[in-house]
Amino acid sequence: MLRGLSIKNFALIEQLQVSFDSGLTTITGETGAGKSLLLGALGLLLGKRADLSSVKDSSQKCIIEGEFLIQQYKLQELFEEEVLDYEDETIIRREILPSGKSRAFVNDTPVTLQSLAALGEKLIDIHSQHQTLEVTSNDFQFTVLDALAETHREVESYKRGLRILKQKEKEVQQLIANQENFTKEYDYNSFLLKELEDAKLKPGELEEVEEQYEKLNNIEEIQERLSSAIGMVSSEDIGISDQLNTVKASLSKIELYSGSLKELSGRVASIAIELEDVHTALVDELEKLEADPQKLEETNQRLQLLHNLQVKHSASGIEELIELKEELQQKVSKTESLSEDIEKLKTEIQSTKDRLDEVAVKIHKKREKALPALIVELEEILKALGMPNATFQASVKMREQYFSNGKEVLEFLFSANKGGSFGELRKVASGGELSRIMLAIKTILSRYTQLPTIIFDEIDTGVSGEIAHKMADLMLNMSSNLQVFSITHLPQIAANGQSQYKVFKEDINDTTVTQLKLLSKEERVREIAEMIGGKDISDTALTHAKSLLHY
Incomplete structure (x- = not known):
């Protein structure tokens, strides 16, 4: 989880230091207040490229530092591969120098952006309406299905066997040449x-x-x-x-x-x-x-x-x-x-394929059994999120080819309307629909596997009423298993947060800066009342805000 974040000299942020807790944290603020700056700063910690234009004062160094508690993620092997010192409390720091050069550190060890990105994707998942295409990829769909099917051990065994198979096939081709x-x-x-x-x-x-x-x-x-x-x-x-x-x-x-x-x-x-x-x-x-x-x-x-x-x-x-x-x-x-060596290798290759086939069949049976349950769960959650007619058609079919995670092709088709034709998600689902589907999938995944900290960036756009309550409840339920942030404009979601931060701008010494503040109990009431009724806060809005906050 993200334990703390420190930002210095980044865009409109002059100096910011904040600590976070587990559970659901909501972040609110007016449009343009600078919520996207927080995501931009986190993006740099996750390995995105930087330039001098993102620095507030180009004569000073920009520093972004995040403190992560990572003991539950089982990342020791990744740290070994990247030749990094593992710490349960890991510090990631990113610096942009006045020259425009960028540096990155993990526990004070210099790292490349590639290494930072490899680690970052295990720590934070930023999810917005503009970043939902992941749900349309076959690999991701298999990840979800495998979580429910509990095929982790078999898939890892298959992948090890596949690496051996590819190596032996490479060797035999070299011998033939x-x-x-x-x-x-x-x-x-x-x-x-x-x-x-x-x-x-x-x-x-x-x-x-x-x-x-x-x-x-x-x-x-x-x-x-x-x-x-x-x-x-x-x-x-x-x-x-x-x-x-x-x-x-x-x-x-x-x-x-x-x-x-x-x-x-x-x-x-x-x-x-x-x-x-x-x-x-x-x-x-x-x-x-x-x-x-x-x-x-x-x-x-x-x-x-x-x-x-x-x-x-x-x-x-x-x-x-x-x-x-x-x-x-x-x-x-x-x-x-050579002929003898080639024949010997071909025999070994066939033996490896036979073992792979056995594991692939086990994976297939588990996936086939879990697929209907996944569809039922997805459709139930989407119904609660205002998509009562959302339906899926899915199947896993065995093939002769050896794919990266098995010998199957997953067909995952979707229809949003009753009587509508089914098609691939990327072709038939709108941005809003994909956003809700992703929320539903992440909700299911959180019950079966340890997910990284997830940040929902205004995925509630265009949602209101009872659906907003359902969305808020889903996020709160997810937060019992992982750290969840929601950047939101909806009072229903904001009120469900176990803690709430407000992003706002203020003028200091003729300079506009972005600030982030943890709201007190009274401040949360006023903030949510303002989200309900606008700047002129009425008694009705205050009463509604208190009811949402269960005060």
């Missing part, structure tokens, strides 16, 4: 993969093959050089080995004369041993060499294959070719398994 794309490339990818698999690539292979090719391709030169080196080491006359042995023998004869000579003798001995090892290795290497033209050709072909694959795939090495092979394996494998 992928399958089409992959199928186009499948043959080419399979060819490339086979080519790389047949190559039997190994990491580091290129260096090994290049080395082997160089060795086989230059075998004669290698043999010649190795033979020459062996001869130089082991020749009997001038071989390095014999000469080194001679040096070693000479030094061994004098090594006892000093430590340095002994060291040199040892070093020469080590060189002789190492030289012998080198000679053995050279002989082994020479013996292993054998010209093999076939092996050379095979190595050359392998080398050309590796180079060609690198060029073809713009690869920097064998490792990159191996990575490419693995990628192609995944693509080919994925293409081959």
Whole structure:
């Protein structure tokens, strides 16, 4: 409920601060006194756009603040979605700066207008003769029917299932699209993969093959050089080995004369041993060499294959070719398994549809059972509101299509006159009729669900007499379940309020400002008497006013 409202520097309102109670609050005042300004200020709290023209003094900041008690609305989840701190007593503030920029806050946290609107629609419902088209929408009609049918749990279950269904259908469509794309490339990818698999690539292979090719391709030169080196080491006359042995023998004869000579003798001995090892290795290497033209050709072909694959795939090495092979394996494998994945998803989709169908049938049965009771209640209330011949024809019919709240189409037809033809509400009902229908529907809804604070903005225009009393009684009955405001020109409705405020203009320091005042018991009598008989209040009007107020 709206606990308090503070307005500063807005239109004709200079400074206004007021508290409200639960129940029915009526707001009265002459035409043009500024009742619409209150709605305009509330509209800003509910997320409507603002501009500098709505500011009284453009050099000062405009501030509108509302205090709401929201514990009964179960809005914790909405606060989490909007990343807001939840408080049972929530403060919404809207500021319009002199620059024309607007800011909004919920519990001192900055919010966007979109977030403010999402929260605002859960807190206040402003209803006027110009805002009755909601009642003509199919979604709203289903909301009313579901309140009576008590299908909340089933509808929520259906909506969760529908979200899953849409997600799975989206996934299968994506898989089918992928399958089409992959199928186009499948043959080419399979060819490339086979080519790389047949190559039997190994990491580091290129260096090994290049080395082997160089060795086989230059075998004669290698043999010649190795033979020459062996001869130089082991020749009997001038071989390095014999000469080194001679040096070693000479030094061994004098090594006892000093430590340095002994060291040199040892070093020469080590060189002789190492030289012998080198000679053995050279002989082994020479013996292993054998010209093999076939092996050379095979190595050359392998080398050309590796180079060609690198060029073809713009690869920097064998490792990159191996990575490419693995990628192609995944693509080919994925293409081959897509059909299986698609069939699996289609099975899951059908299973989801089967479960949705079960829930939809439960919803349909409950709605079908509740619909006649809704029609009876509506027609009874409208009869009391001066529409004795108002009748409805309504039905819910199952369809194959999955709609947002079930698998049904709701046909809700109306006729205001006896013997008149039935038609859709938006086409056959007048503004005044729609206004009363909405009042009747909100009256019914208030008994079955927790509605936000509702503000009736002069929906009683053109109503008088006994109908005005009935309308007043409906509003009072509604207020036992929710906070109700009624901006009215009818004394019958004004008198039914548990509290009454008057909107009026007054001149202060040569400036016209709008004020809002909570009326005392005596002030209410005079205000309602004036609404009955005009400015010149008669004793009869006072007596009538007291009777309306039950004083």
